[in-house]
Amino acid sequence: MIRYECDKCGKSLAANDRQRYIVKMEIFAAADHVDLDVEAVADPKLEMAKVLSQLAAADPDEIEDQTYRAFRYDLCDDCRRTFLRNPLG
Ligand SMILES: [Zn+2]
Structure with missing residues (x-):
């Protein structure tokens, strides 16, 4: 049996x-x-090359953090009530 x-x-x-x-x-x-x-932009190709270079050098996790993240949590009933009173803690 799966337990959480x-x-x-x-x-x-x-x-x-x-x-x-x-x-x-x-x-x-x-x-x-x-x-x-x-x-x-004076030189669109140069500007695009700069952007691509910055993306290539960036940390993929940091890029993901800046664009989209999803979270999933299991809560008991008591913690659900606490969460609903103040979701942002
Ligand atoms: Zn709990």
């Missing part, structure tokens, strides 16, 4: 436990995309 534990307090929970709740959170950049005004 509350990610907040550590209480043991069964898979279909009525006291087990799942919290899913996503955090992502509010801006859809960055506009690059090609006509305002």
